[in-house]
Amino acid sequence: MTIIEAFSWMNIRFLLDGLLVTVEVALLSIVFSFIIGAILGLLRYMKIPVFSKIIGAIVDLIRNLPLLLIIFFTYFALPQIGIRFDIFWSAVAALTIFESAMLSEIIRAGLNSVPSGQMEAGRSTGLSYLQTLWFILIPQAFKAMVPPIVSQLISLIKDTSLATIISLPELTHNARIIYGQNTTYVIPMFIALAFFYFIICYALSKVAKRFETKLA
Amino acid sequence: MLTILTTYPDVLIDGFINTLFSSVIALFFSLIIGTLMAILQLAKNKWISGLANAYVEFFKNIPLLIIVMFFYVVVPLYWFSINGFTAGTIGLTIYTSAFIAETVRAGIMGVPKGQTEAGLSTGLTQNETMRYIVLPQAFKIVIPPLGNQFINLVKNSSVLAMVTGLDLMYQGDLIASETFNTFDTYILIGLIYLIITLPLTYLMSYIERRLNVTS
């Protein structure tokens, strides 16, 4: 049976090795892009003259480019100007650059959705600008931001598969190596890929739903 | 960068057209499939809504690359042959339709129940109410998110490069490997993508602002 041979312990272990890399890259990118995205989103919301505009322009440029291009760019082009990462960190850097731009937009839009009267009300009770932002606006915006942030994070996990193009030994890459050496394993490998990605992403979306209903 | 533009104009234009073409075809079909799935998701019959749900959840939660590679590698291996461009565009359509279904469903649910009742009470059938009363209103709600889906679609079409889809990214990749000037080539390719996506982004935020004002 091909299916049983395809899922020999040897191949499963190889896929799990890949899955581990996928998870590592995803987790690191999530953390970095969340921090950077939050900072950029806040800076844009605060409308600091010139500065916020420049950040806004850069964010707009990045989020309108294909992630695949950014991955290529960090691994193959950035070294030409002296910035070099190995494969693993190239993938993390590219995902972080792209996803933090996407997240900053979500965060900015979330903050903007809070009626401006809230800011004025906060200020009039004697809170400073930052205090109002932190205690009044962010908690209110948070509820609206959670669903888009979660779906962006799920996108990020799926997008790690694109790093296979720079030979990052993640799940998709390893599955391709297995079926590249034996074409009869193609279908089992696609089943395995769909299974792993689906389980992770679906579970995350369900957990997030729980969290949302708790918030509401 | 200029030399790349002047040395490879045909290749770049070819890639640009294929990228646009693939995105527009995928948008068209994913709108149809997505809307259909959204309606089916809301169907009273548990089996139908369950199947539509499964479709949406499945394709939303696996990477686009896997879907595209499935059509490029697996389908021709066991069933019938399709080239990279078609395989990529089919993959894009299916993937995007799942997101559009989600968006449209949220839009339909955003139309007040009273509208459906009003439609039914004037003697329209369930289908007619959906078609003439609910969907047009739902589409107004979903225009901004749909616009974002289209921008994502253009960006996502770059996966065609991984299945010989002859799109902009594929051509750029070939130019980079021929000239070894990766930096300038990718910047140039990036600029060409921005020519498509940036105006769309600004158009969408304009429309969004207009819609906010009117409501």
Add this chain to the structure above:
Amino acid sequence: MKKSNKPSLFLLLLLPVFFLAACGSQSAATVDITERIEENPTITWGVKVDTNLFGLYDIKSGEIRGFDIAIAKAITEEITGDEANAEFVEVTSKTRIPLLKNGNIDAIIATMTITEERKEQVNFSDIYFDAGQALLVPNDSSIQSLEDLSADTTVLAVKGSTSAQNIRELSPDTNVLELENYSEAFTALQSGQGDAVTTDNAILLGIIADNPGYRLAGGNFTQEPYGIAINKGQDDFLIKVNEALNKLKSNGVYDEIYAKWIPEME
């Protein structure tokens, strides 16, 4: 709220590390490799992982194995005294020159043909393997040789390889589609995305060895001498590699490796 502060603070601390990683390795492209080897004896080789006989990922052992790998290990042993100092980075025909020029790898040993055009970009060692380009087709294919290619046939090649360029010159009418690597090109052939795969005969023989039902169509139509590529400006390292290669050829190690990996060719 208190609890969640801890991990985020920890990760904030990680952030500078992340940026330092970017800056720290900045000037490596200009570092002299022979000097660096004296401090840190690792040699990083760019190799193929999808090419049977030359460089193939062995899923069972988790190692890359093949003729190129064995030669790279032997050269590493000659230069640094220990073959364990050889590190391998996966490259494809498309990625290998940018990665070498960018300094991600020290040398390329990846079924790479020495050409005049490439010599403008990189330096080559002496020839370490003689190959020639051929066509791989299914047994029942009507293609018997290069002459049978026409506007109705599609040839699958690998991005950035000489074979893609050669086939365009030798058979200008035929369609050429370029994929990332050989296993993808062969998978595409099996999927009917093309009528033939073209690359060097030795690589194709490696494919046939694992996949009955495929044959070579006609003989070689080009000469493809393989060399080890080294970045411009690394002349000392190039000399060392050539010295090591010569020694392997004279002391019989090369022949042993050759006999182990390369099947008899007609």
